[in-house]
Amino acid sequence: MDNTLYIKMRHRVQVEPNAVVKLGQLALLIGEESIEKELAQLSVYKVKKSDRNIIIIDLMKVIALLKKTYPHLDVQTIGPAQTIVEVVYKKKQSSFIAFIAVWFLLFIGAAMAVMNFHEDVSMQQVHQKLFYMLTGIKDKQPLVIQIPYSFGLGLGMILFFNHVFRKRINEEPSPLEVEMFNYQQDLDQYVIMHENKESMKNLDDR
Numbered sequence: 631m632d633n634t635l636y637i638k639m640r641h642r643v644q645v646e647p648n649a650v651v652k653l654g655q656l657a658l659l660i661g662e663e664s665i666e667k668e669l670a671q672l673s674v675y676k677v678k679k680s681d682r683n684i685i686i687i688d689l690m691k692v693i694a695l696l697k698k699t700y701p702h703l704d705v706q707t708i709g710p711a712q713t714i715v716e717v718v719y720k721k722k723q724s725s726f727i728a729f730i731a732v733w734f735l736l737f738i739g740a741a742m743a744v745m746n747f748h749e750d751v752s753m754q755q756v757h758q759k760l761f762y763m764l765t766g767i768k769d770k771q772p773l774v775i776q777i778p779y780s781f782g783l784g785l786g787m788i789l790f791f792n793h794v795f796r797k798r799i800n801e802e803p804s805p806l807e808v809e810m811f812n813y814q815q816d817l818d819q820y821v822i823m824h825e826n827k828e829s830m831k832n833l834d835d836r
C-alpha cells in the first residue's frame with residue numbers, strides 16, 4: 631500500500647461559528663483512496679468564541695497531527711504554508727431605508743466629485759473654446775459638445791469598471807477589482823504574520 635500523501639493547503643476557507651474544521655476543508659489531498667477519504671474527515675481545529683473571526687492554521691501543526699495519528703505516513707507538501715479560516719457570522723439584514731440612504735449619499739458624493747473636478751480644470755471653458763475652434767461661433771453653453779460628453783462620461787465609467795449593474799462586460803478584471811485583489815493579498819499577508827503565533831517567537835523564550 632502506498633503511504634504517500636500529497637497535501638496542498640487552501641489559501642482561505644469559510645466556516646460557521648463553533649464548527650469543527652476538517653482536514654478536507656483546509657487542504658487538497660491526493661493519496662491512496664482509502665487513506666485520502668479517512669484523512670479528509672480528520673478533525674484539525676474546533677472553533678471557539680474567543681477566536682473571533684480569523685484563525686490561522688499552520689501547515690506544521692497539520693503535519694504534526696498527521697504524524698501523531700499516522701506515524702508511517704509519508705507527507706509531501708505543496709503550496710502555501712498557512713490557511714486563513716474565516717468564521718462567518720450571520721449578518722443582520724439592512725433595511726430598505728438604510729440602503730436608499732447609503733445609495734443617495736454615494737450618488738451625491740460621486741456627483742460632487744465629478745462637478746468639483748470639472749470646475750478645477752475649467753471644463754466649461756474648454757468646451758466653449760473647442761466649440762469656437764470647430765464652428766467659429768462663441769457659445770456660453772455649447773450643448774452639442776456638453777451633451778455627448780455627459781453620455782460619454784457615463785459610458786466611460788461603465789467600461790472602466792467593466793460592469794453593467796451585476797453583469798460583467800467581459801472576463802478581464804477592472805482596475806478596481808485588481809486593486810481590491812492586491813489589497814486583499816496584503817491584508818491576508820498581514821493577518822498571517824500577526825495572527826500566526828508560531829511565526830513570531832521571542833528570543834527570550836526557551
